[in-house]
Amino acid sequence: MNLLFKALNDPTRRQILDLLRAGDLNAGEIAEQFAMSKPSISHHLDLLRQAGLVESTKQGQFINYSLNTTVLDELLGWLLSFQKPDTAPVDSPSNHLINH
Amino acid sequence: MNLLFKALNDPTRRQILDLLRAGDLNAGEIAEQFAMSKPSISHHLDLLRQAGLVESTKQGQFINYSLNTTVLDELLGWLLSFQKPDTAPVDSPSNHLINH
DNA sequence: TCAATAATTAGATGATTGTCTAATTGATTA
């Protein structure tokens, strides 16, 4: 959950996710949508990949990025549990202090 | 959306939200659940308040904190739109570069 | 095989963040 929230806590990364909804793109195609250096975008893609939000596959000299929304299910569950009270899922790490 | 993701991007703050599901608490009651100084918790509460996730009301010398889940609806909408493709909501700020 | 292209890695830098202690504000009560 930590890596997920971290990845989502940046407008550029969220925009990358939104871009990928329309279909897969390679790193260069993503980078040219932003007024930011390619290494910076590469770093953002790395964080998104660490969170499991995107998957990368090498295709020749290009690296293709695609959306993986299954990770969002965990977040969705956490979020929905706020509407239905008293069904709080566990937010790791280390809530042993909290749960007595 | 920025303040919301920022507020959620910390395990302590998410645990505070989880605590408040059971019912309102004042600042001291919240602080004593954590192995952290009271000013630090106060700061976390401030960020949660800025994001609209909690509301604070002064009651005598105590300050009561309560959960406000309506802000989460925006996030919920954004999240759900990933399941139903091609219904991307707008993620402010400044996506003028992207949407040409 | 070599030059060009795609992308990442390395390293640096300024800004933001989470935490602390000390000081302050405001309310209660002896």
Next chain:
DNA sequence: TAATCAATTAGACAATCATCTAATTATTGA
């Protein structure tokens, strides 16, 4: 009114983060 208690604000500090340029790796095509 003075002491105590709840909570925040102020200010400092180390760690993390977003970004940049320069260098590196790997693939392609002439």
